[in-house]
Amino acid sequence: MSEIFTIKIDGRECVALQGETVLQVARREGIQIPTLCDDKRLDPAGACRACLVEIDGQRRLQPSCAWKAADGASIKTHQSSPRVQRHQDVLVSLYMSDHKLDEQGLPVETPNGNDLRAWAKDCSTLKLEPVNAPRVARPGDKNPYIEFDPALCVLCARCTRYCDEVEAVNAITLTNRGSETTIGTAGMRGLLDTSCELCGGCVDTCPTGALFEKKSPKTTPEEVTKVRTTCNYCGVGCQMDLNVAKVNGQERVVRVTSPEPGTTVNDGNLCIKGRFAYDFIHHADRITKPLIRGQDGKLHETSWEKAIAFAAEGLMKAAKRHGPGALGFVSSSRCTGEENYLMQKLARAAFKTGNVHQCAAT
Ligand code: SF4
Ligand code: SF4
Ligand code: FES
DSSP states (O other): OOEEEEEETTTTEEEEEEEBBBBHHHHHOOOOOOOOOOTTSSSSOOOSOOTTTEETTTOOOETTTTOOOOOEEEOOOOTTTHHHHHHHHHHHHHTTTSSBBTSSSBOOOOTTTOOHHHHHSSOOOOOOOOOOOOOOOTTTOOOEEEOOOOGGOOOOOOOHHHHTTTOOOOOEESSSGGOOOOEEOGOOGGGGGGGGOOHHHHHHHHHSEEEEEESOOOGGGGGGEEEEEEEOOSSSEEEEEEEEEETEEEEEEEEEEOOOOSSSTTTTTHHHHHHOOOGGGTTTOOOOOOOOOOSSSSSSOHHHHHHHHHHHHHHHHHHHHHHHGGOOEOOOTTTTTHHHHHHHHIIIIIIIOOOEEEEOOO
């Protein structure tokens, strides 16, 4: 069993477990500490310095995302330490000096939100001279899904660490030196010419929107309603959020995102199909209304009530004429557990047959 002890954050007694970081304890207690490079799925990197806190006995401010909580430690965040707040004001201003800003002088909003923008709103930012940071993108990268804007990158390395630690692919890396440091690939090739699997996890973890989805309309987070659903591309049952927004007056799915890491079975991850292959939803060829074949041999649109009654009548007629054993019900591992349950219930309870199957049962 883990050892339990207490630490103090901003004078408040907090319970901590052996091995937890100060940031993990603070989050559980609802104490806000800004972060950019932290992602629950990745080892702490201490790269962005947004989360620095004052720790009794330590001369320098320390990264709460990497610093392990120790029994009896006393910690101050920006909420009780003017020194930490001063650090944050200067740091966020430095980040902004080579970041794309809007007309209010704030880091620009991006479709999945920009954590630097949210943080800058809480700080007294300084007006620093813009810095010329000639970072390069990968112009002409022909991959159909992922785009990179170096002017929005804060070099937190979440994307490269995700690609390494979660995907074990290492298609992207921090490349060049100093102010020219950027996110590159081997020989700055397009992603299609690397080991990239186009999972989109790098886009998902990016805190500032420097990595974004090429084909998705540029909506703001406020314009989007997220609808939780289960991916139906395979039997794993990943949870996904359909991002719905109005495009030309019509509600459309404008992108797919994964729920917060640690909250669903897929832990914030999705594959290329789950994340990017959603065009079929609004495809003109998609059958969205039930059809019944008429006496003329052609399919005609009808209501769901009529279609279900028609199918039930046909099945009952067949069962009556040939016995329930003449019927078979086939479901799919791509359906949810609830749908599969209903299919076997329909077969066994309504039609009294055990002839029910689905591909995952073999
Ligand atoms: S899409 Fe996935 S595999 Fe490709 S670079 Fe991003 S994280 Fe790596
Ligand atoms: S692209 Fe995004 S995730 Fe990658 S280093 Fe830049 S800001 Fe961080
Ligand atoms: S979140 Fe701790 S250093 Fe980046």
